[in-house]
Amino acid sequence: METFTKEEIEERKRQFRSKGFREESAEVGDLRFSYFVIPQELNPDLPHFAYRMTGKNKDDGFIYGIADSVREDFRPYAVAHEVIEFSQIGIDVEGRCAMALEKEISLIPEDIKGEYLAMRREFFDRLIAYASSNNSYTKDDIREFRGSLEKLDGILFEHLLDYNLHYNKRFQEFVDRIDSIGRQHLYVLDFLTARYNVLSKLGVGRTETYKYLKEHRFDSDLHHSIFEEFESIVKRKAVN
Secondary structure, three states, X not given: OXXXXXXXXXXXXXXXXXXXXXXXXXXXXXXXXXXXXXXXXXXOOOXXXXXXXXXXXXXXXXEEEEEOOOOOOXXXXXXXXXXXXXXXXXXXXXXXXXXXXXXXHHOOOHHHHHHHHHHHHHHHHHHHHHHHXXXXXXXXXXXXXXXXXXXXXXXXXHHHHHHHHHOOOOHHHHHHHHHHHHHHHOOHHHHHXXXXXXXXXXXXXXXXXXXXXXXXXXXXXXXXXXXXXXXXXXXXXXXX
């Protein structure tokens, strides 16, 4: 991930201010920071982009920003991710993006969480494609983005199902949704755990999970061992 000199950061600040980009202050959790609201048209290939310029040292200063296409009440949380990742965790720490995402999501109010998660998932999905065709990103950068996308898939998956349960969607509808989302995005054990957690809220977690394990056989020894591990977990949980 690219770093910048103090002079480059100060010059970019002057450019943003001279162009009249709005500068906002935010307080999110225990974080206090400022950021620029940047026209989406400056980077049309990456919707809902976040912007970051940081140096090798804290004394070099920083710039954070967010595209004006991002909903106004979402902006501070997306910028908070950048602040956490680069000002708190550090640019050279492996897994920093997913760690920042986890903290970011813990800060989001429940009443906007579903829509926010969907927006961020779309962003990371597009970011991977964007970075893959952009020489300024490394393979390590893309691996960081993929880690966040996978984490978002799992969190969004459970949130969507909780939402369905809350609004009394029909049982088979959300079971089908579990299968559809799980097969596309989640690792097998994560998928089974999420499925089990949701179905347990209906009082059928253990019964339905055993039924699923019996009906779905995989050729892979890895999948078989994961199933055995998960079955041992279920047996220790007297849900039904």
